[in-house]
Amino acid sequence: MGAHIEGASALTGHGLRRPTARRLADAAAQACLAHAGRNPADVDMLINAGVYREDSMGEPALAALIQEDIGANLGQPPVGGHGTFSFDLINGTCGVISAIGVETGFLRSGIIRLGAIVTSDVEPSLRDQGTAPFRPTGGAMLLGWEDGPAGFTDFYTETFAEYGDLFVSGLAWQEHRGPRVPGGPAGRNQMIIDRKPGYHARLTDCAEEATRRFLRRLGMDAGEIDLLVPAPCVPGFVDPLRARLGIPGDRVAYVAEDLEDAYSTAPIAGLQAALRSGRLREARNTLMLAAGAGITVALALYRQSAPGE
Amino acid sequence: MSETRGKPADHWLALTSPNSDGSRGCRIESVGVKLPSRMLTTRELMARTSHHTRIQLERLTGIHERHVVGPGETSFTLAAGAARDCLAHSQRQASEIEMLINTSITRSRGGSSQSFEPPLSLFVKQAIGATRAVNFDISNACAGMLTGVFLLQDAIARGEISCGMVVSGEYISHLSWNAAKQIRSIFSKQLASLTLGDAGAAVIVERAPEGAAGIDVIGFTTLAEHSRLCLAFPSTVGPGAQMYTKSRTLQKVAIEDMAPLVAEAIGEAGIDLADIDYLIPHQTSARAIRQGTESFARRIGARPKHVVVNLEEYGNTSSTTLFVALHKYLDEQRIHKGDRVMLLALASGIEIGMAIFTIDSQVEHYGRTH
Numbered sequence: 001m002g003a004h005i006e007g008a009s010a011l012t013g014h015g016l017r018r019p020t021a022r023r024l025a026d027a028a029a030q031a032c033l034a035h036a037g038r039n040p041a042d043v044d045m046l047i048n049a050g051v052y053r054e055d056s057m058g059e060p061a062l063a064a065l066i067q068e069d070i071g072a073n074l075g076q077p078p079v080g081g082h083g084t085f086s087f088d089l090i091n092g093t094c095g096v097i098s099a100i101g102v103e104t105g106f107l108r109s110g111i112i113r114l115g116a117i118v119t120s121d122v123e124p125s126l127r128d129q130g131t132a133p134f135r136p137t138g139g140a141m142l143l144g145w146e147d148g149p150a151g152f153t154d155f156y157t158e159t160f161a162e163y164g165d166l167f168v169s170g171l172a173w174q175e176h177r178g179p180r181v182p183g184g185p186a187g188r189n190q191m192i193i194d195r196k197p198g199y200h201a202r203l204t205d206c207a208e209e210a211t212r213r214f215l216r217r218l219g220m221d222a223g224e225i226d227l228l229v230p231a232p233c234v235p236g237f238v239d240p241l242r243a244r245l246g247i248p249g250d251r252v253a254y255v256a257e258d259l260e261d262a263y264s265t266a267p268i269a270g271l272q273a274a275l276r277s278g279r280l281r282e283a284r285n286t287l288m289l290a291a292g293a294g295i296t297v298a299l300a301l302y303r304q305s306a307p308g309e
Numbered sequence: 310m311s312e313t314r315g316k317p318a319d320h321w322l323a324l325t326s327p328n329s330d331g332s333r334g335c336r337i338e339s340v341g342v343k344l345p346s347r348m349l350t351t352r353e354l355m356a357r358t359s360h361h362t363r364i365q366l367e368r369l370t371g372i373h374e375r376h377v378v379g380p381g382e383t384s385f386t387l388a389a390g391a392a393r394d395c396l397a398h399s400q401r402q403a404s405e406i407e408m409l410i411n412t413s414i415t416r417s418r419g420g421s422s423q424s425f426e427p428p429l430s431l432f433v434k435q436a437i438g439a440t441r442a443v444n445f446d447i448s449n450a451c452a453g454m455l456t457g458v459f460l461l462q463d464a465i466a467r468g469e470i471s472c473g474m475v476v477s478g479e480y481i482s483h484l485s486w487n488a489a490k491q492i493r494s495i496f497s498k499q500l501a502s503l504t505l506g507d508a509g510a511a512v513i514v515e516r517a518p519e520g521a522a523g524i525d526v527i528g529f530t531t532l533a534e535h536s537r538l539c540l541a542f543p544s545t546v547g548p549g550a551q552m553y554t555k556s557r558t559l560q561k562v563a564i565e566d567m568a569p570l571v572a573e574a575i576g577e578a579g580i581d582l583a584d585i586d587y588l589i590p591h592q593t594s595a596r597a598i599r600q601g602t603e604s605f606a607r608r609i610g611a612r613p614k615h616v617v618v619n620l621e622e623y624g625n626t627s628s629t630t631l632f633v634a635l636h637k638y639l640d641e642q643r644i645h646k647g648d649r650v651m652l653l654a655l656a657s658g659i660e661i662g663m664a665i666f667t668i669d670s671q672v673e674h675y676g677r678t679h
Binding site for chain 2: 057077084087106157161188189296
């Protein structure tokens with residue numbers, strides 16, 4: 001009995017004339033709902049875990065705009081119906097696993113019956129094309145509760161704050177250079193993404209350390225992991241990590257090449273690959289792993305059967 | 310992990326209450342604030358607008374002054390300062406905090422006007438020594454802190470954790486300065502930006518001891534049909550952001566839709582609105598609060614005993630308003646043990662959230678007796 005994955009959809013900005021974070025998340029959410037045979041009105045909680053958007057909007061939560069776009073419980077609150085509660089959760093590439101943890105809890109409490117998690121990342125400013133270390137992508141997944149054996153059972157997050165400055169990003173004010181048009185902008189708040197040398201190596205080290213600790217806590221061996229869903233799913237991160245952990249390459253849910261550079265969407269892209277291949281259903285123990293700025297490592301165990309079965 | 314599961318939701322609000330099967334009681338254990346020492350009066354702010362606006366802002370909003378940051382102060386310093394103040398009023402140690410959620414809209418730190426990665430919560434937990442806490446940030450406009458409390462309440466009720474902290478550091482006065490450069494009249498969509506003040510706030514939520522008073526009901530919804538009534542973006546006229554609000558429409562929608570939601574929450578708590586000793590609404594303008602409260606009291610047919618308005622000295626401090634007000638009333642010993650309090654969040658989205666709880670021993674750690 002647990003919070004089970006009803007669907008996962010990830011997509012790139014190909015085909016969209018001007019891929020914005022909102023449009024990518026909207027498209028992914030609509031595709032995911034359609035594949036799962038669900039109606040937008042079924043969604044009780046919608047969490048957006050995307051990080052970078054074209055306008056770096058501060059409020060409202062992007063999740064509220066996506067809720068409106070997909071038409072989830074709009075209109076006047078009637079007595080006796082149910083609404084949708086939407087907000088953004090920010091934890092870099094680990095945001096999806098954090099959001100799964102939150103929604104699993106609310107499903108377990110019975111406060112919600114269906115949770116949606118959406119993601120998307122695009123260039124922070126449309127004038128900065130080509131500076132961000134990711135490709136425009138969007139993702140969505142649905143979490144429901146069922147009395148069957150499948151479900152998320154355990155979560156673990158570890159931060160390695162000593163490496164906190166290896167990857168930092170934020171907006172900084174840049175004065176406009178050159179002659180100014182009267183009434184024109186005085187400057188702009190530009191996104192600075194600073195990834196220092198050594199970040200990727202430390203990411204792998206931290207991911208290995210946290211995974212070993214999590215498995216020890218669960219009393220499990222890496223050999224019991226039937227499927228690894230890693231994020232980022234780039235060979236330079238995944239292959240050294242799975243080799244160190246002793247997980248064979250055929251137990252990794254590699255994503256399609258065009259989704260390799262996904263950012264916050266990466267965990268959903270991995271789930272989509274695992275669902276499409278049928279391996280998520282076959283694997284008794286699936287380990288989701290995400291690592292990113294902080295350095296933060298987030299892990300979640302998804303089981304197809306109760307522990308010990 | 311606990312396998313308890315309550316009955317399926319049958320409310321418009323995503324709502325948790327003591328009726329949820331098998332859940333454990335939770336309470337707000339302590340509240341802390343960090344207010345910048347520098348003050349800015351409404352008169353001083355309006356004297357610095359680029360255009361002669363003729364706006365009588367203090368009369369319109371009830372805001373006389375607000376705290377604004379000085380050199381070196383950022384969202385991070387306000388959040389960390391509030392977290393330390395919260396611990397100073399708490400029986401808990403930083404090392405006992407198992408989950409720390411930062412919920413500020415603004416996340417300035419160091420040279421960045423808005424930090425994206427790592428999440429600000431990581432730096433706050435390091436600053437206060439809550440090193441074993443799971444951390445992440447939430448962005449939910451002015452409803453952020455109460456959203457964080459909702460998440461903690463659920464995690465505690467299920468037995469996943471026993472103690473967590475929500476923090477927020479809102480350095481938002483730059484919106485006022487940016488608006489002051491452009492605003493021309495009372496009809497400007499940037500008018501609400503002139504009401505803002507800076508503040509940090511923090512709250513510890515913990516499992517309530519057996520028999521102790523605590524959170525009776527907490528719930529949220531998003532009325533997304535109105536998601537574009539208040540939008541904030543990075544500014545092009547100066548560092549920080551700009552905010553555009555259709556204040557009258559927002560107020561109208563809030564008044565219309567708030568009543569059935571408040572009725573749902575108080576119904577779930579098994580009480581009447583008249584049983585609320587202190588209603589603490591989101592602090593926007595004194596007039597809007599008065600009109601809003603009157604309207605839903607009329608629709609519900611009852612009114613709370615007191616409605617808290619602290620705008621005169623703080624202005625609208627965004628996601629921290631509810632807890633800055635609660636802290637003030639605790640510190641001034643105006644709220645007493647046994648009093649029932651309702652926090653009412655209203656935010657861009659439109660987000661509507663509410664928490665009803667009973668004051669317990671936390672009053673002993675505030676004011677002159679502390």
